[in-house]
Amino acid sequence: NIRGAIFDLDGVLTDTAEYHYQAWQKLADEEGLPFNRQANEALRGISRRASLMLMIGDRRYSDTQIQEMMERKNDYYVELIQNITPDNLLPGAVSLLDNLRQAGLKIALGSASKNARVVVEKLGISDKLDAIADGYSVQKPKPAPDLFLFAAQQLGLPPQQCVVFEDAAAGIDAALAAGMWAVGMGPPERVGNAHIVLPCLDGMTWGKLQGKFRDIAL
Ligand code: G6P
Ligand code: MG
Numbered sequence: 001n002i003r004g005a006i007f008d009l010d011g012v013l014t015d016t017a018e019y020h021y022q023a024w025q026k027l028a029d030e031e032g033l034p035f036n037r038q039a040n041e042a043l044r045g046i047s048r049r050a051s052l053m054l055m056i057g058d059r060r061y062s063d064t065q066i067q068e069m070m071e072r073k074n075d076y077y078v079e080l081i082q083n084i085t086p087d088n089l090l091p092g093a094v095s096l097l098d099n100l101r102q103a104g105l106k107i108a109l110g111s112a113s114k115n116a117r118v119v120v121e122k123l124g125i126s127d128k129l130d131a132i133a134d135g136y137s138v139q140k141p142k143p144a145p146d147l148f149l150f151a152a153q154q155l156g157l158p159p160q161q162c163v164v165f166e167d168a169a170a171g172i173d174a175a176l177a178a179g180m181w182a183v184g185m186g187p188p189e190r191v192g193n194a195h196i197v198l199p200c201l202d203g204m205t206w207g208k209l210q211g212k213f214r215d216i217a218l
Pocket of ligand 2: 008009010011012044045166167168171
């Protein structure tokens with residue numbers, strides 16, 4: 001009996017995944033690090049530090065340099081998200097949020113980003129969320145279950161009554177580790193571990209999702 005929905009932000013409600021990519025690309029170009037769109041796929045849903053570690057590979061950098069590069073990437077990202085408006089919501093996102101609330105579900109954000117609150121405000125969906133778990137909420141990043149467990153706790157619900165919407169493999173793993181239901185957004189090669197895989201949120205309703213959950217319960 002699902003009573004709560006937890007939404008990842010980047011790549012699920014809005015396409016900030018593209019802005020993260022652009023910011024990382026700019027940093028990589030400046031540092032002469034090999035990087036491209038395809039390499040960026042591995043960073044989806046990964047924390048800022050872990051992303052940088054993957055980018056630098058076995059090159060040696062001091063802690064100070066790593067800190068500076070994380071800040072520089074974030075400066076580029078913060079600049080890019082200034083232009084976000086409700087137009088940046090992905091198709092079907094708002095109608096699903098409204099539909100879930102009408103159906104009586106509690107809704108939380110579960111994003112690893114420290115910029116999540118700013119993005120949520122610019123998207124104009126703050127009043128559609130009952131709780132926000134973001135990059136400041138817990139220590140351990142996805143695929144650890146901590147962030148989603150924190151979100152469920154904020155909603156006052158046990159994990160098994162929550163469904164997570166995620167576009168990243170690390171996020172699906174986190175949801176499953178938390179003992180929650182997982183809906184993967186995107187290609188099965190990426191989110192195939194989820195209980196249900198959807199190409200996007202467009203046209204999705206709580207009724208349709210319940211039907212899909214009933215199908216897999218058989
Ligand atoms: C989300 C995004 C990642 C990003 C992470 C940290 O998980 O999918 O691409 O690296 O948040 O975001 P931040 O804004 O704190 O650097
Ligand atoms: Mg994401």
